[in-house]
Amino acid sequence: MKTTLILGASPNPERYSYKAVQSLQRRGFPVHAVGLRESVIGDLRIIKGQPNDLGAIHTVGLYLGPKNQIDYYEYIISLKPDRIIFNPGTWNPDLVSIARRAGIEVVDDCMLAMLNCGHY
Numbered sequence: 001m002k003t004t005l006i007l008g009a010s011p012n013p014e015r016y017s018y019k020a021v022q023s024l025q026r027r028g029f030p031v032h033a034v035g036l037r038e039s040v041i042g043d044l045r046i047i048k049g050q051p052n053d054l055g056a057i058h059t060v061g062l063y064l065g066p067k068n069q070i071d072y073y074e075y076i077i078s079l080k081p082d083r084i085i086f087n088p089g090t091w092n093p094d095l096v097s098i099a100r101r102a103g104i105e106v107v108d109d110c111m112l113a114m115l116n117c118g119h120y
């Protein structure tokens with residue numbers, strides 16, 4: 001299964017990161033949530049910071065704008081994900097370049113649409 005890290009997770013049910021976590025869980029994907037503050041999405045804990053004890057991460061789903069990604073560049077690369085999904089509003093040429101140099105697939109798409117269409 002494709003373990004996914006949602007970076008920029010929010011406990012607000014109106015946020016797309018919240019909806020992505022729920023959609024992944026409904027489909028049986030293992031998911032971790034990292035946000036700006038500790039909270040929960042259902043029974044999943046949102047972790048603050050840059051946890052390194054998450055195990056193998058297949059996909060990082062970005063829900064942070066480009067300026068807010070800068071502090072996470074090294075962290076994302078250190079996770080050695082197979083791919084990074086840049087959701088609408090998160091495209092960042094600097095991080096794209098860094099990820100590609102590290103051999104990480106870069107996807108410019110909406111995670112929710114990918115899940116709903118079966119392209120995840």
